[in-house]
Amino acid sequence: MKIQLYVLMMTLCLLTSCNTQGKYNADKQLGEKEQQQIMLSVIRYMGHLPKKGTHENKFERQFDEYYSKLALDYTVEAYHKGSDFEYFMASRIAPSLKVKKVAIGVKMIRNSNGEIEFYEEVFRTWKFEEDEMLEKGMMLFDLMVKGEDLSPYYPQNSGKEEYIEFPDQKVSYDIEQRRWVSSAETIQ
Template identity: 70%
Template sequence: MKYAIQIFVLAILLMASCTASNKYKADKHLSAQEQHQVMLSVIRYMGHLPKKGTHDNKFDLVFDEYYSNLALDYTVEAYHQEGEYEFFMASRIAPSLKVKKVAIGVKMKRNSDGALEYYEEVFRTWKFEEEEMLEKGMFLFDLMVQGKDLSPYYPQNSGDEEYIEFPDSRVSFDISQRRWISTSELNL
């Protein structure tokens, strides 16, 4: 019975992700150049810090080449614009014995010059093989665009089924710092 419920839930996710996947497919909304530009505009927040890089110096010109190359490691999977806000989901290959990817759901606002005025990483998924990452990621992306509560899919609430790695009970996204922080950082 337990497996029947899991299969049923996965079937619903698959149907929802197929619908969302078609509706939000990045290629339908953005050219390859525009997708790359989206990544370049956020990569210093989304990407890993370079060697000798810190959150204070990551915008130094010395790191431009590093971040330009890092942006190429990401794929914009989904995109939606509503009013002045843009939503996108990017994926990247994650370290694993098998090829696995993580997905990052973002809500942002850029001014007329393309500079970020608002940036929020709403979710980061666990590492999944590509098909599962797309199914679950598109499901979560659709909920995010609709403004729905994603907390049922946080690790502490999702039971045995994995969806979102962050945020969780210890890590959240700080919009003012534009980065993930842990509760231990908050208590310093």
């Protein structure tokens, strides 16, 4: 019975993924330059800090080259412009013995000058081989765009099947600081 349920869930995920990949295909909605611009505008929030970089100084010009190169490591996999938010899902290769990727689902608001007024990383997946990352990531992206609850896919709720690494019971996204924070951290 468990095997049948698992096969049914994976089939539904695959069907949902196939439907949503075309609907949210970033390459069909945005040119290469627009995709690069999105990544350059968010990379200082999404990417790792440079050596000697902190959350307080990461916008200094001394780190421009680092972040420009880092943005090239990310791919915009999905995009949707809603009436209230822009949504996109980016992926990057994650350290692993096999080639695996992590996907990050984002909703944001940019003003007419392209400056970010609101930014939230809604989910970050576990590292998966590319096909699984796209399948699960696109399903999560579709739910995010529709404003549906992603908590059934959090680690504490998804059983043995992995989907979302963050948020979880200890790590959440702080919209004001525009970064992931742990409940163990002291927020100043």
